[in-house]
Structures are given as structure tokens and as C-alpha cells.
Amino acid sequence: MKAGMFHETRAIPGSRSPYELESNVAGLGIDESSLISILGKLHPEQKQSFRKGTRDFFTEDDRLFERWDERHIAQLQHEFLRFKNAMVLWTMHPWERDARLAKEALRKGQQAYGVLVEIACTRSSEELLGARRAYHSLFDHSIEEDVAVHIHGIERKLLVALVSSYRYEGPRVHEETARSEAKILHNAFKAADKTKPIEDEEVVRILTTRSKLHIKAISTHYKEFSSSDITEDLDTELLLKQTLQCLYTPETYFSTVLDSALKDGADETTREALTRVIVTEANNVDMKKIKEEYHQKYGVDLSEKISGVANGNYRDFLLTLVARGD
Amino acid sequence: MASLKIPASVPSPAEDCEQLTKAFAGWGTNEALVIKVLAHRNAEQRKSICEIYAATFGKDLLKDLEKEVSGDFERALLLWTLCPAERDALLVNEATKMLTASNWIIMEIACTRSSHDLFMVRQAYHSRYKRSIEEDVAYHTTGDFRKLLVPLVSSFRYEGDEVNMTLAKSEAKILHEKISDQAYNNEELIRILSTRSKSQLNATLNHYNNQFGNSINKDLKTDPTNEYLTFLRRIIKCLTCPEKYFEKVLRYAIKGLGTDERALTRVVATRAEVDMERIKEEYHRRNSVPLDRAIAGDTSGDYEKVLLALIGHGDA
Numbered sequence A: 001m002k003a004g005m006f007h008e009t010r011a012i013p014g015s016r017s018p019y020e021l022e023s024n025v026a027g028l029g030i031d032e033s034s035l036i037s038i039l040g041k042l043h044p045e046q047k048q049s050f051r052k053g054t055r056d057f058f059t060e061d062d063r064l065f066e067r068w069d070e071r072h073i074a075q076l077q078h079e080f081l082r083f084k085n086a087m088v089l090w091t092m093h094p095w096e097r098d099a100r101l102a103k104e105a106l107r108k109g110q111q112a113y114g115v116l117v118e119i120a121c122t123r124s125s126e127e128l129l130g131a132r133r134a135y136h137s138l139f140d141h142s143i144e145e146d147v148a149v150h151i152h153g154i155e156r157k158l159l160v161a162l163v164s165s166y167r168y169e170g171p172r173v174h175e176e177t178a179r180s181e182a183k184i185l186h187n188a189f190k191a192a193d194k195t196k197p198i199e200d201e202e203v204v205r206i207l208t209t210r211s212k213l214h215i216k217a218i219s220t221h222y223k224e225f226s227s228s229d230i231t232e233d234l235d236t237e238l239l240l241k242q243t244l245q246c247l248y249t250p251e252t253y254f255s256t257v258l259d260s261a262l263k264d265g266a267d268e269t270t271r272e273a274l275t276r277v278i279v280t281e282a283n284n285v286d287m288k289k290i291k292e293e294y295h296q297k298y299g300v301d302l303s304e305k306i307s308g309v310a311n312g313n314y315r316d317f318l319l320t321l322v323a324r325g326d
Numbered sequence B: 001m002a003s004l005k006i007p008a009s010v011p012s013p014a015e016d017c018e019q020l021t022k023a024f025a026g027w028g029t030n031e032a033l034v035i036k037v038l039a040h041r042n043a044e045q046r047k048s049i050c051e052i053y054a055a056t057f058g059k060d061l062l063k064d065l066e067k068e069v070s071g072d073f074e075r076a077l078l079l080w081t082l083c084p085a086e087r088d089a090l091l092v093n094e095a096t097k098m099l100t101a102s103n104w105i106i107m108e109i110a111c112t113r114s115s116h117d118l119f120m121v122r123q124a125y126h127s128r129y130k131r132s133i134e135e136d137v138a139y140h141t142t143g144d145f146r147k148l149l150v151p152l153v154s155s156f157r158y159e160g161d162e163v164n165m166t167l168a169k170s171e172a173k174i175l176h177e178k179i180s181d182q183a184y185n186n187e188e189l190i191r192i193l194s195t196r197s198k199s200q201l202n203a204t205l206n207h208y209n210n211q212f213g214n215s216i217n218k219d220l221k222t223d224p225t226n227e228y229l230t231f232l233r234r235i236i237k238c239l240t241c242p243e244k245y246f247e248k249v250l251r252y253a254i255k256g257l258g259t260d261e262r263a264l265t266r267v268v269a270t271r272a273e274v275d276m277e278r279i280k281e282e283y284h285r286r287n288s289v290p291l292d293r294a295i296a297g298d299t300s301g302d303y304e305k306v307l308l309a310l311i312g313h314g315d316a
Helices: A018-024 A032-039 A044-053 A070-091 A094-108 A110-122 A125-139 A143-150 A156-164 A175-193 A201-209 A212-222 A238-248 A250-261 A268-281 A286-298 A302-309 A312-323 B013-024 B031-038 B043-057 B061-068 B071-081 B084-097 B100-112 B115-129 B133-140 B143-154 B165-180 B187-195 B198-212 B227-240 B242-254 B261-271 B276-287 B291-298 B301-310
Strands: A058-060 A066-068
Touching: A032 A312, A044 A058, A044 A066, A066 A070, A070 A268, A070 A312, A094 A110, A094 A125, A094 A143, A094 A268, A110 A125, A110 A156, A110 A238, A110 A250, A110 A268, A125 A143, A143 A156, A143 B187, A156 A201, A156 A238, A156 B143, A156 B187, A175 A201, A175 A212, A201 A212, A201 A238, A201 B133, A201 B143, A212 A238, A238 A250, A250 A268, A250 A286, A268 A286, A268 A312, A286 A302, A302 A312, B013 B031, B013 B043, B013 B061, B031 B043, B031 B071, B031 B301, B043 B061, B043 B071, B061 B071, B071 B084, B071 B261, B071 B301, B084 B100, B084 B115, B084 B133, B084 B261, B100 B115, B100 B143, B100 B227, B100 B242, B115 B133, B133 B143, B143 B187, B143 B227, B165 B187, B165 B198, B187 B198, B187 B227, B198 B227, B227 B242, B242 B261, B242 B276, B242 B291, B261 B276, B261 B301, B276 B291, B291 B301
Parallel strands: none
Antiparallel strands: A058 A066
């Protein structure tokens, strides 16, 4: 949505001024009931004043009528669909959901590779296997062959290996190995100017095959070799940072993604994360941790923030999902 | 087709356990009885026997077998009695601890098992070794072999018959290009071999043959001493015609002086329930002597008897 459509003021219920339309459609989703109560009452002359007054949506055509701006119809359509998309995603089997999200991410390209990392690293091993099965059914290909063929850059090896992983999920961790691998990672990050860490075979090996508990142990041991946190040392390597966060501190990853989605001026791919994360995590124990983490990091309640940014049925649905953990 | 022969009426697992206990009783072992039971039961039946044995006697059948028998016979029985997923997990784990020669074994398992079966192996590996198969394979292999082996053990290939002929053409071209440039460890080559479905690969390689005049394996024979090239050729063989691959392993295990018992046991134990009949046909065709005669000529005693039973000879 264009910056000009964002307003601080919300629609005052019962207000007869149709010019507040723009605030009913600012943010994510549509405030359906306000639109109904405001626009539903308009007589033809009032509708004309409305069209003439709402410059962003309507332009004066040469043939003397106020014409709907097509880009805004498209944007409005998108916003109206947000609730439907959330519902469809919510009711979908998690395997189908993740398979479709992965396919969509491949279609979108580099800006959406984070979604592949998210699916491969935040789901359990069995959930990821399920997604791979569903991918076979839906698309007649394996997820790894599609990822491999659509991604040509240096991220390919990491991403193919991530979607192929079937990590051990038991409690056993070999501390000595974790420690030596922390050292290997540290050395690889230090040598970033010679070899990009994402192209370092050992970095990829460790991040794509070790269990989540092992990775957590690595992050603890990492502090023996560096004064900074492992994710701090990776600040410029976005995909690697996301990989690590998703593996051993998913609530941090999710709250960052939610924060970006809820910001003013975010692009559509970023904003879609709001639906994706809430729908995916609503059933998980993690939702509670995500809310706590979000509150701690950004000083505001997640539900409050969503209320301020989302509208109508979409907003109500998200809030219902977010509240499930309570 | 499997070569395993199961009697028309199978005794209950409890009866089988009784027989086995009888076979173990006293000094020495009634090996013929052990073979009569275990070498004529399928995976599900063997699993039940192990479970009932543990429940009835509080002991592990495999451990008791180890105590009763020895040598190649013991290994054959042990490998055979394990269910396929556990067996493959054990073989891969052993292979990661051995020298480079064992890359073949990891590759063999990764490429000849179905997607579903390979995943069962990965699950069994978690339970048995408390690590993932890919982390062990990655840790214990290096260089170009690792680049192939990790994706191969992690693959979950689409198993449908759908084939895209346009893709077959374009990927045959890519393969030919890389091979002509001697870029054998090229990423695209690895991508195609490690991710495409077996049907798709077949179509691609057939097209390769039609388009470029040679089979891909012929073009990969440029340097017979290059282990990596041999590795590539074997991968391709495993993916497209496993019975020919296994025939060759058996042929090399048996021919000449001495026998490679580990290879012989591995192939017989892992294929008896899968496609040993086809392998036998291939063996006969290629060597002009039936497999059972070749095995009988090269092995002896109880080891010979259990191998013959598994390939469908000997008493049912």
C-alpha cells in the first residue's frame, strides 16, 4: 500500500464522512464493518463527492467521470484476500502448507529464500519429511530437485542440504565435537574476506547436518573463541544467520520476522510473513515464547501491535490465533 | 523378484523361537536348524521372532547368535536377521568408520534403495546411533566424494513415472558438456545425479545415448585409474540398473583367488528379499554359470549353506 494511504487516525464508527475510507484500508486486511457502515449509506450524489474527494483511489478521466485507479483495485483486492489466504492456510494440512510455501518461495526468488530456511529449520524432522512427501504429491518433483534447479547462486548448496536434512532429535550431544566445530565456524567467519562462509564446506556441513541441540551446544562453546555471540559474527551473512537462529533460537527469528512484517512501508513479501508465522506457530508451544521474546525485544505486546496494524476479520482471526497459547 | 523361499505354512514366531532354542542347546549348535528357520522367513517374520525371543527368554536373539556361531556364517546370519532398515543403517555406520574403499557401500545403499526405504534407514540410524546418517557421512568423507555422498543419502527422490522429455534433452546436454570438459565434480552434474527421480534420469541418459552416440558410462571411462570416475559410473549403474551393478559386485567377489566374503554376504543378505532372482538371471547371462554353482565353488560349510538358502537353493 502506498505511503500516502497510511493515516494515524482510525475510522470513527458511525462517522458519516466517507473521506476516512483511506484509514479503513490502511495496514493489513480490511475493516469490513466500517466500510459497510460508511459506504453502505451513500446516495449517488454522495458517492460522487466521495469519488471526487478520494484522489488516491479515483482519477478524473478525460471523458468526465471519476475512474478507479487500477493499481489501487489490485492493492485493495490483495488486502481483501488476506483473510481468505489466512483461512486457507490455517485449515491446510501442515505438510501441504509447507510444500506450497516452499514452492511459492522458489517462484518468488531470492527475496523469499528465508522462507525455505524457515521451513527446513524450524519444523521437526518428521514435519519436514511430511512436507517433502506432500511436495511429491502436489508437484511431481522432489523438493530438493526444484530447489537445486531454481537456485543458481552461492546459496544453492546450503539450501538444498537444508531441505534434505533429517536431523537427529534425541538428547545426546558430543560436547567435544561441538566445541571443535565451534572453533571451525569461528575460523571460517574470521576468514570471510578470503572465502564467504556460505561457500565454506565445513560451515555448510555443520549447519545442515548437526542436530538442533548440537547447534545449541556449538553456540555456547562459540563464546570460548569470540567475544561476540555467534549470530553477531554473522550479521552480514543473512541466510546463515537465519539458519542458525531458526535452529537454536526460533522465537528470536520469528519475532524479528513479525516485527518486519508489522512495520510501516514493508514490501508485500515481508508483510505476508505475518499470516505465515501466526498460522504456522499458533498450534505450537513456541507461540508463547515468541510473544515473550517479541515483548522483550520491542517493548510492546504482540496482540496490541497487530491490533494497531491489521484490520477487520483478518485482524480478529490473527488475534484469536495469537491468544490460543494463553 | 525375491529369491527368499518361505514354507507354505509358516510356524508361529513362538514355535520358531522354540526351534532356535533347541538349536542352541547344549554343546555346539544345530546350524542346519538355524538356517532352516531364519533363512526362510521374511523381514516381518524375523522381526516377530526377535521380539518373541526377547519377551520369552529376556535375551537378544542376535547376541545369542553371536555366541553360538562364528566367522562368515555369523556375519551372514546377523546381517540377514536384522530388518532391512537396521541392516542398512549398520552397513553405512560401519562404512563411515572404514577407509575410503567403503564409499561404495554408502553409495550402494543410497542409490539402490527406494525413497521410502532410504528414509526408513535414516530413521533406524537415529535410533541406533543417536546421530543422523548425513552428519556421520559428512563428517567421515571429504572432497568430491562428500559432495556426492551427502546429497545421495539425503535424497528423497520423487518416485512417480512422470518424465519430462524436454528436461531430459536439456539435462543430457548439460551432462555431456560437463563430461567433455572433464568437469566431473561440476555442481550441475552432481545436482542432476543426486536429485532427479530415477525415471527422469533414465529418460535423460537414454537421450544422452541417442543424442551423443555413447552411453554416459562409456564417456566416463576415459581414465580407468580415476577412482572418482569409477564412483560416478557406479552411481549411475545403481540408479538405473541395480541388478547389473549387483551382478558385477558378485562377480568380482567370487572370481579369482579368494573370495570377498563381506561383499558376497552384503549383496546376498540385502537383495534376497528384493531382486535376487533378477540378479541371478543377470549373473547366469554374464558368466554362463548359475550363481548357486559359483557360490558353492567358492565357499564352504554353513556359510555356503546359508547363502544358498537365501538365494533360493537348498531345502525350503
